[in-house]
Amino acid sequence: MNKVPMTASGFETLKEELRWRQQEERPRIIEAISEARSHGDLSENAEYHAAKESQSLNEGRIGELEDLIARAEVIDVSKLSGETIKFGATVELVDEDTEETRTYQIVGDQEADVKSGRISISSPIARALIGKEVGDAIEVNAPGGARGYEIVKVAFI
Template identity: 55%
Template sequence: MPTLPMTAAGHAALTDELAERTRIKRPHLAERIQQASADEPNLIENSEYQAALGEQGLNEARIAELESKLARAETIDVSKLSGETIKFGATVTLTDQDTGEERICQIVGEPEADPAKGKISFSSPLARALIGRSKGSVVAVETPGGDKSYKVEQVRWLP
């Protein structure tokens, strides 16, 4: 089974979510199911029971997914990385060559990627274009909205 690279912060976030789902949400859902079945014994027509059962199924699926990801996790301590060359974990400041707009993003593992928060997966088109480059480089990226060109302004190693 292939490993999943992720930052220490990403690993901690998945571990916290797993703990919350197993220690808090799982017992709460079991209690809701028990209460709903006590309130209305006809379980087929008991909408609260059916809703809680569905939510329990989704929670258990997410728990299994988190356990699998954490079992395959290869945690990379970004604070121990350095250098001018962009690689996994780098926080990069870019300038859009068309608009002049500045963008800051960190290259992270797929489980922790959140483009709205500036965390891009190492397998994303932008990250693939950036990896191996350094300050001053200009990269071209094919996006759904058309081709984009970015200049690398800064490479930092933030935890």
């Protein structure tokens, strides 16, 4: 059973989604199935089939969330320190071509959101950053081509 690294906030987000799916979404779907069933012939009842599909998707996600929560290895980023980049680090980079500054936090796969500056530990840029320090230059082979970055700052927030 492989452990899944995640931050405390990512763990709480998964627990909240599981609670919502079990306590709010599941009863709503059951009600929709019951309502559709009352309309008669199930073989040609689109509402019934849509509700059953929603139920299947919801139950699948509940199973996935329960598995992730059971295998979670919650890492308290505030207790980490050091100069070397590792899981949970917030890293400030400067693009060597455009001089544009970017800030990323390295998080677990389930909580990654590039738009909010959180990148997955398994992403190409995070893999290139792990083990590096301030002042190091990295090259990332991204889908758009190779990009060069210089590490300006490392923090554990």
